[in-house]
Amino acid sequence: MLSQRGRYALKALIHLARSDCASRQVSAIAADENIPRKFLEAIMSDLRRAGLVDSARGKTGGYRLARPADLITFGEIVRLTDGPLALIPCASRNFYKRCDDCPDETACVLRRIMATVRNEVSEILDRTTLADALKDSSEVALMLEAPEPLDAGS
Incomplete structure (x- = not known):
């Protein structure tokens, strides 16, 4: 959060x-x-x-x-103020730390899922700039539009 x-x-x-x-x-x-x-x-x-x-x-x-608004990303700001984007330390790229309670990191399903979450969040925040935030909100919504959710039955 x-x-x-x-x-x-x-x-x-x-x-x-x-x-x-x-x-x-x-x-x-x-x-x-x-x-x-x-x-x-x-x-x-x-x-x-x-x-x-x-x-x-x-x-x-x-x-x-200090730089133009189109060269400052939300990802840079969030990492500076809040630290890692990953929800668990072993899924972080910049702040990696092995989890104490994990016997096999390579087989950990939780780590795999949280790394995917981190990648998606990172991708959005790292491509969204301050200049993007000033654009028309409908234009920003199209730019940030998430892919369709997966069907629970698939």
């Missing part, structure tokens, strides 16, 4: 993408997106250290995207 930190980071970055290169102060983003200011300050600091936003001090300062 996406954490509140991840949700706020996504909302703030979409807000900056909407601002079209203009710097925005944390207080303005927080007010517009209904995010606690102190929490957003910490999140923006992390995003700056990760190279997703640039900051400037002063009256006309604030935050802006």
Whole structure:
């Protein structure tokens, strides 16, 4: 599940993408997106250290995207704020850890299914950019349309 930190980071970055290169102060983003200011300050600091936003001090300062919105993916943001996309550690690509209770990882059905889930989630998040989030919602729905669910009888 996406954490509140991840949700706020996504909302703030979409807000900056909407601002079209203009710097925005944390207080303005927080007010517009209904995010606690102190929490957003910490999140923006992390995003700056990760190279997703640039900051400037002063009256006309604030935050802006460090790269164009079409080069920042939801996958990058979620991994930064929430860590692995995999639901279990042995199915993670970037944060792999063997499960303590698994006698045979290669035969583990749970690992196989969760790796498939991770792959699907990763594929969607890694191809969806901040710029995509600003597109017409019907256009985004077509882009993200999931394949038909499998028939329970097959």
